[in-house]
Amino acid sequence: MHPGQHPVGDGLVRRLVAGRFPRWAGMTVERFPSGGTVNAMYRLGEDMVVRLPLREGGAEDIATERDWLPRLAPLLPTAVPQVLGAGEPAEGYPWRWSVHRWLAGENPEAGALEDxxxxxxxxxxxxxxxxxxxxxxxxxxxxxxxxxxxxxxxxxxxxxxxxxxxxxxxxxxxxxxxxxxxxxxxxxxxxxxxxxxxxxxxxxxxxxxxxxxxxxxxxxxxxxxxxxxxxxxxxxxxxxxxxxxxxxxxxxxxxxxxxxxxxxxxxxxxxxxxxxxxxxxxxxxxxxxxxxxxxxxxxxxxxxxxxxxxxx
The missing domain is CATH 3.90.1200.10 (Aminoglycoside phosphotransferase (APH), C-terminal lobe)
Incomplete structure (x- = not known):
């Protein structure tokens, strides 16, 4: 989608997870289809998701979430992402990345809302x-x-x-x-x-x-x-x-x-x-x-x- 977008794939995610979080090595990794423009999302096992920036600006977003989500979460009426692991550059991937707890649900679609x-x-x-x-x-x-x-x-x-x-x-x-x-x-x-x-x-x-x-x-x-x-x-x-x-x-x-x-x-x-x-x-x-x-x-x-x- 963007000039200079960094290539990511299942293999890279497996290597990053194994290197940074050995306890999660061997879990299934699957790209999650998303209309997002800044980050790629990969399901990690059943209960987690890996979030990797596709370009440099997204790395700043990762830092913002790590810093503020734990403080905002108790003050909000809906669930928000919980950061379970803070990944760092490795395996040729240049930016910070995160592992979040998986949140179930579906994206609402304009024109097809239930209520x-x-x-x-x-x-x-x-x-x-x-x-x-x-x-x-x-x-x-x-x-x-x-x-x-x-x-x-x-x-x-x-x-x-x-x-x-x-x-x-x-x-x-x-x-x-x-x-x-x-x-x-x-x-x-x-x-x-x-x-x-x-x-x-x-x-x-x-x-x-x-x-x-x-x-x-x-x-x-x-x-x-x-x-x-x-x-x-x-x-x-x-x-x-x-x-x-x-x-x-x-x-x-x-x-x-x-x-x-x-x-x-x-x-x-x-x-x-x-x-x-x-x-x-x-x-x-x-x-x-x-x-x-x-x-x-x-x-x-x-x-x-x-x-x-x-x-x-």
């Missing part, structure tokens, strides 16, 4: 719990900075989509949505804790209910709009309204959240359209949902200001 309203409430409870965290020393969230930093790459990506007519995207309408987000202004209050990457591939459900949230490589503090992504990348309009009401999202934060979600989608679509079908499919879904919401004038939710507990 969208219940899932919306579960997601809102998770986001609210993240925002209530007061752990000191938090990193800046990967996506939590100023919206203005996304302006140039977002407009460039919309320009790329203009050159791909087969995608059938209304690029003028996308530009209008993005400009609405920019006009909403920046978050000027205290930053809050964020997961930072609430994509369907980072959520696990069972019976339609949220059971686990994975991949905390982007976690940190920043603009609360960054954790509104599921409103457009997963939830249908009715459940989106429930999600928004449960969090009490004000108009400007909602506009920034919509813009940030759209930015991620329009950047992802031209980049992944021929290399990662899951990412491209979800990007198209976001674009459709965002434009549909714009056509209908939003969901008409009357909200109070977004609540959060100040970060020390």
């Amino acid at each position: 969208p309203v219940a899932l919306a409430r579960d997601l809102a409870a998770f986001v609210a719990a993240m925002r209530s965290i007061t752990l000191a020393g938090a990193p800046q969230a990967y996506r939590g900075g100023p919206l203005a930093a996304l302006d140039a790459p977002t407009r460039a990506a919309i320009g790329e989509l203009r050159l791909i007519p087969e995608e059938g995207v209304d690029c003028d309408a996308l530009t209008a949505v993005w400009e609405d987000a920019v006009r909403a202004g920046e978050w000027d209050a205290q930053p809050v804790w964020l997961h930072g990457d609430l994509m369907p591939g980072n959520l696990l459900v069972d019976g339609g209910r949220l059971t686990s949230v994975i991949d905390f490589g982007c976690t940190g503090v920043g603009d609360p709009a960054c954790d509104l992504f599921p409103a457009w990348n997963l939830l249908p309009a009715g459940a989106r309204k429930v999600f928004r009401e449960a969090l009490g999202v004000d108009e400007t934060t909602w506009a920034r959240g919509r813009g940030r979600t759209l930015s991620q989608a329009v950047i992802a679509l031209p980049y992944y359209r021929t290399t990662n079908p899951a990412m491209a499919r979800n990007a198209r879904h976001v674009i459709r949902e965002v434009l549909a919401e714009r056509r209908t004038g939003g969901d008409g939710v009357s909200t109070r200001p977004l609540p959060f507990r100040p970060h020390p």
Whole structure:
């Protein structure tokens, strides 16, 4: 998917595990199919998973998870990954890697949710719990900075989509949505804790209910709009309204959240359209949902200001 991506395979994983964790040598190793773009996942036996970065930036995510997951886990209403082993560069593989406890469940699929309203409430409870965290020393969230930093790459990506007519995207309408987000202004209050990457591939459900949230490589503090992504990348309009009401999202934060979600989608679509079908499919879904919401004038939710507990 990426230039300079490091090759990985079953044999490499077996050698890494045997060298670093001899007690697990000989366990079955099997690539787990995933739409993820930063890490490869390999089942190790029945109860564990090996997580290896595909490129250098992913190694920083591994370090973030090792540091913060043990502290965040007791404060959250859903299960999160548990790091069982910290791997180091070896066997020609250049970066740190981890062994996590396997978390059962399935990724939810937009358009095929068993109970969208219940899932919306579960997601809102998770986001609210993240925002209530007061752990000191938090990193800046990967996506939590100023919206203005996304302006140039977002407009460039919309320009790329203009050159791909087969995608059938209304690029003028996308530009209008993005400009609405920019006009909403920046978050000027205290930053809050964020997961930072609430994509369907980072959520696990069972019976339609949220059971686990994975991949905390982007976690940190920043603009609360960054954790509104599921409103457009997963939830249908009715459940989106429930999600928004449960969090009490004000108009400007909602506009920034919509813009940030759209930015991620329009950047992802031209980049992944021929290399990662899951990412491209979800990007198209976001674009459709965002434009549909714009056509209908939003969901008409009357909200109070977004609540959060100040970060020390």
